[in-house]
Amino acid sequence: MQLSTKHLLGIKDLTREDISLILSTATQFKEVLQRSVKKVPSLRDVTIVNLFYENSTRTRISFELAEKRLGADTINFSASASSVSKGETLLDTVNNILSMKVDMVVMRHSASGAPHFLAKHIPAAIINAGDGINEHPTQALLDALSIQEKLGSLEGKKVVLVGDIMHSRVALSNIYLLKKMGAEVMVAGPPTLIPKYIQEALDVKVEYSIKKALEWCDVANVLRIQLERQNQVLFSSLREYNLAYGVSKKLLDSLKKEIVIMHPGPINRGVEIDSDVADSNQSLILQQVENGVAVRMAALYLLAGNKTNG
Amino acid sequence: MKTILDKQQLHLTILRLAHQLLENNLSFKDVVFIGIQPRGVQVGAKLMDCIQQLCPIEKIQYGILDITFYRDDVRDELHVANTTDISFSIEDKKVILIDDVLYTGRTIRAALDALQDFGRAKKVELCVLVDRRFNRELPIQPDYCGKAIDSIISQKVKVEWDKEAVVLY
Numbered sequence: 001m002q003l004s005t006k007h008l009l010g011i012k013d014l015t016r017e018d019i020s021l022i023l024s025t026a027t028q029f030k031e032v033l034q035r036s037v038k039k040v041p042s043l044r045d046v047t048i049v050n051l052f053y054e055n056s057t058r059t060r061i062s063f064e065l066a067e068k069r070l071g072a073d074t075i076n077f078s079a080s081a082s083s084v085s086k087g088e089t090l091l092d093t094v095n096n097i098l099s100m101k102v103d104m105v106v107m108r109h110s111a112s113g114a115p116h117f118l119a120k121h122i123p124a125a126i127i128n129a130g131d132g133i134n135e136h137p138t139q140a141l142l143d144a145l146s147i148q149e150k151l152g153s154l155e156g157k158k159v160v161l162v163g164d165i166m167h168s169r170v171a172l173s174n175i176y177l178l179k180k181m182g183a184e185v186m187v188a189g190p191p192t193l194i195p196k197y198i199q200e201a202l203d204v205k206v207e208y209s210i211k212k213a214l215e216w217c218d219v220a221n222v223l224r225i226q227l228e229r230q231n232q233v234l235f236s237s238l239r240e241y242n243l244a245y246g247v248s249k250k251l252l253d254s255l256k257k258e259i260v261i262m263h264p265g266p267i268n269r270g271v272e273i274d275s276d277v278a279d280s281n282q283s284l285i286l287q288q289v290e291n292g293v294a295v296r297m298a299a300l301y302l303l304a305g306n307k308t309n310g
Numbered sequence: 311m312k313t314i315l316d317k318q319q320l321h322l323t324i325l326r327l328a329h330q331l332l333e334n335n336l337s338f339k340d341v342v343f344i345g346i347q348p349r350g351v352q353v354g355a356k357l358m359d360c361i362q363q364l365c366p367i368e369k370i371q372y373g374i375l376d377i378t379f380y381r382d383d384v385r386d387e388l389h390v391a392n393t394t395d396i397s398f399s400i401e402d403k404k405v406i407l408i409d410d411v412l413y414t415g416r417t418i419r420a421a422l423d424a425l426q427d428f429g430r431a432k433k434v435e436l437c438v439l440v441d442r443r444f445n446r447e448l449p450i451q452p453d454y455c456g457k458a459i460d461s462i463i464s465q466k467v468k469v470e471w472d473k474e475a476v477v478l479y
Binding site: 001002021024025028029031032035036037039040041042043045046070301302304305 | 376378379380381384385387388389390391392393394395423424426427428429
């Protein structure tokens, strides 16, 4: 049993079996993380570089912890403190790092497709830790694990992705994954933040009323408003966005049922989600972060053990 | 194909192992049993049933251990991980590892590594149903052995629980 791909570039390339294998392996790693010694020696002969061309807190720490708990050697690289500022190209940087005998690359980049480009040119296995507005596969996997733990399975569950669908790589990865695992997916938000032909292209429901969307769903995954990627005015103000599309306690109380609230972080408190909702018992936000380490351990373990790596 | 242990022999062998375990451990207060995933778990469960029947008042501690993440061939061959469930402390306890077939010894090596992460056992012993004597790759020997057999590398030994027999292919 092994993954069908050599790299983890996106959920788009994975099969349903791949996703199940990663999630079941992650469950076993979760047990490892409950032990007093939270470490296994599986990847002790593997060296991994964390290549972060874009800022990150959770993903970066989570990957680094996952690598260390698998016994791998790690090197951290952030673009701002490197020769990238002197004008070195991505491929040159990576080839220089790989010539120091590095086996795997975990990469985040602001350009969509950057890891796919790299995969064509280097022999090492690559894990995409977020590329521009394209995909963030490990986030979708940890979201799936969190839903699965809470609701038992993904099959037939109704999940709504709320907010900035247009600029969110988390949204795209989640849509691919949830569809592959048999869940129903809806996107909700202001029309300016939802791609025009998403319904036809990805076979998801579209809803412009947050109340109706929440009435429909079992799980609401609230996404961050990605101000850094918006280069034009897509809504008038953060306050107005909050009033029209923010998930508030009042809104949740008006529903006839209790739904599960998720958020990939970092949270803009009081914009897409209110503090009392984010910190409530309905919210899985901290469980998501906890599952992140286990899911990333599973992805790293399965890719390192993949024979096609040569 | 050759049957090493048939249904009756298998039953008797497990009964004998249970008696031997009882003989060497007058009380199970400081003894814990750990079955190794995936196939040692079934042997373990049968043994536990037997022991429990022989002394119904004893509280037996039994856990299961998966050694996938401790293998020395992770990069050569990918194995699917199984559940580990050890709900007690092994600190200062006598641990008896249980597996179905002892062959190269590499699984037990990995299990010993894994055990370290759960605490410092006072003593570790090994109980196996079948010992393939001449194929060891590491200096590991069983303390309790159901049946020792001589086999060559190309042969396979399998415990078939549905037919309740041990066969050599």
